Amino acid sequence: MAERPSLVEVRAQRASRPVLRPAATDDIPALVALGRAVVPPTYGPIDAAYAQRMIDEWWTPAVFTRSMQTNRHLVAEVHGEVVALSSFGRLSRSYREFPYVDGDREVMWKLYVHPDHHGRGIxxxxxxxxxxxxxxxxxxxxxxxxxxxxxxxxxxxxxxxxERSSDGQWPDDVWMRKVLR
Ligand SMILES: CC(C)(COP(=O)(O)OP(=O)(O)OC[C@H]1O[C@@H](n2cnc3c(N)ncnc32)[C@H](O)[C@@H]1OP(=O)(O)O)[C@@H](O)C(=O)NCCC(=O)NCCS
Structure with missing residues (x-):
């Protein structure tokens, strides 16, 4: 029979289970740091200049401050440290332009997990x-x-x-959709 975990082990397991919660403006420095950890390994192999542009244009304190006024943000925390982010909201409320998209849509703008925590269900x-x-x-x-x-x-x-959108300069964007209910 398998040994039962000790109280200390149970507490440690609970503490390492990611906690999901809404993000607040206090989290912005941690979100910027998350971008610097996850964007280069994700996009560098596709286009290193594009990866740098993402960090410079979309993972800044100013962009998060603005985005938190119109989009919702969730973070996952492990041992009190932010290790993942998702954000979502209406396309029509975005500060970005999407001239090639017809109609409005509910969009998940970001889903990023720190590379040290990939593959754990976060x-x-x-x-x-x-x-x-x-x-x-x-x-x-x-x-x-x-x-x-x-x-x-x-x-x-x-x-x-x-659908796909292409500007001929940067990698294409592939739009995906899921019917929820
Ligand atoms: C894509 C991403 C959000 C998935 O998050 P995650 O926490 O790693 O995902 P999960 O652990 O819930 O599931 C990952 C799947 O890959 C498998 N997997 C196993 N080892 C893995 C690893 N080292 N890294 C990633 N996935 C792994 C998991 O078993 C799981 O398989 P399943 O689909 O059969 O369930 C995350 O890998 C990530 O942040 N990638 C880089 C940023 C990115 O590309 N974001 C999306 C922008 S559109």
């Missing part, structure tokens, strides 16, 4: 949480062409490719 939990919180019955997201690991992750969770 991304799946955050996505499931977004799916329960999102308004409407569809969830959309963009995946950068070539990010095969994320593409496969979303496919396995019910998303299908709908």
């Amino acid at each position: 991304g799946s939990r955050l996505l499931a949480e977004v799916e329960t919180l999102v308004e409407g019955d569809e969830l959309w997201l963009e995946v950068v062409d070539g990010n095969d690991q994320a593409f496969g992750f979303y496919r396995a969770r019910g998303f299908t490719e709908v």
